[in-house]
Amino acid sequence: MQGLDNAQPPTTAPQAYRTSDEQVEDTWWHGSGPMSDVARLIDRVADCDVTVLIRGESGVGKELVARAIHRRSPRARRPLVRTNCAALPAELLESELFGHERGAFTGATSVRVGMFEQAHLGTILLDEIGEMSAGLQAKLLHVLQDGSFSRLGSNRQVVADARVLAATNRDLTAMIAVGQFREDLYYRLNVVEVHVPPLRERQEELASLVPHFLGQFSAKYNRPVPAIPDDLSRLLLEYSWPGNVRELENCMKRLVLLQDPGQIERDLRTSRRAAAETAPSAAPTPLARVTEEPAPEVARKPCGVPNAERRVVACAPPVAPSGVRSLRDVAREASERAERNAIQRTLLSVRWNRHRAAERLGVSYKTLLNKIRDLAIETTVEVFDGPDRGLLPVADPAGPRVAIAVSSP
Structure with a gap:
């Protein structure tokens, strides 16, 4: 390096300096690191009038990506309007996005033009889209479908031609699974997805x-x-x-x-x-051997094991040979066990698709690989009973194995 x-x-x-945005972007277009891939994707989608979902951790430069897309688009001479969906309560955010008429609510003493109207023929960036309320998600879906909406306090339909970019640091697919984000809105927003890697990568x-x-x-x-x-x-x-x-x-x-x-x-x-x-220790205690008395059963069948129920193997905490452990050691070991179990359950739920597991866990793919290595998380599954008895290969057949007890009903 x-x-x-x-x-x-x-x-x-x-x-005199060029704008800060332009100078940072130079490092993307003229470099060879991960952001050069992002730059090429920006070039491919900038002139296509489609919605783009920009994902990445806080502080990675998602807004900068949105500005780069706007500057390279046919709408570049028109405004780029940004709003933070997490900064306002739902009622105020609705007024911010769609505007309101005089008298629409207490304190509405004049007509307000919303951000969608301000972005007419330009671009609107909906930052922190994962924080938007369910009611506003439904209204946004309607806007994306036909390009019209009504201000608060009015039934008159307003038409605004604005390209929509959305940014988030949340795992929207996981939010969909628990009913916190609309699946139909997700597919409307995610015509093209741009993932911005963290600075450590x-x-x-x-x-x-x-x-x-x-x-x-x-x-x-x-x-x-x-x-x-x-x-x-x-x-x-x-x-x-x-x-x-x-x-x-x-x-x-x-x-x-x-x-x-x-x-x-x-x-x-x-x-x-x-x-x-x-953080968890870099050299965690390896998983314990399978005990003869399995932990309570999980009411879900394992992938590839018909007519069988899976039991999660209990991992006994390590016991110090002598002396008293500090509270920090106890907390670290508890954190490691909880993190290991969460990663194992997620990996099993997505059939060891590590990209999907990383998204559900809210970490980068590289971070998940490091966790799998550092926490000694196993990468094959052994079935003790049923027609699929034996080792079930998963993402990395050469890796170590975890024993998961199963039994026929």
Whole structure:
């Protein structure tokens, strides 16, 4: 990975900069990392007047992707209007999106033009779409179907031609399964899906993002661009950036304002230690052997095992040979067991499709693979009874195995 010392910005702030969006996008279109795939997808869909669902963790740059799509579309000269569906209660959000007439509710002293009307012939970005209420989901579905709606307090239909982009950090398919999101709306929104990977999976961008943010904030606050010592450079590359690009941006802003690389280094090390203390151990205890008395039965038949019921194998917690364990150790072991069990149940429910499991668990595919490895989660299933007795291969036949007891009714 390229070191940050080779990407230092000038030591004095420049007089003029291209827009922040354009400079960050340069790292996508001219790079070779995961965001280059996102850039190619943006190029393919930008000029197609279809809805796009943008998925990714908080802070990865979903709004930036939406702006890139808009700028490359035939609607680029028209407005891009953004609203955060999580920022307002349902009643206010409905007025924000669709507008209201005078007297529609207490405090409505004048006519308000909603965001869909403001985005006419342009683009509207519905950020945090997973937080939208059920009633608003139904109204949005109607808008997507025929392009018309009514303001609050009016029966008159308003027609607005706006391209809809939606963004979320939620697993909408899991929300559909529990009745929290409309399936028909999901398919209306998800004509094309763009997944924005987290910064920890695209750290080659740091070599261009760090000097970009340093230059941007040096110009904004009229401060010199601080040099980055080798120790801080290595730490920036090693850090996992749980807050993604937004966290990096704030970090570089503090560096410019404080002009103290040592303080930034101490802050990052403190954050890393805090994350390590709350995260599962990197070397968890392996799964226990199958006990003769299985855990209570699960009322669901296993995949590929007809006329049989599955019993979940109990995993006994490790017992220290002597001495008293600290509360931190006890909490860590309990967390590991809970996380391992949740991942195992999810994997079994999707027949070991690890991409689908990652979506249901709300983590990236790479993170799930790391969890499977670190938590010693098994990747084949052994059936003790029934016509499919023996090993059932799953996603990784070469991996270890988990024994799942089954019995005929």
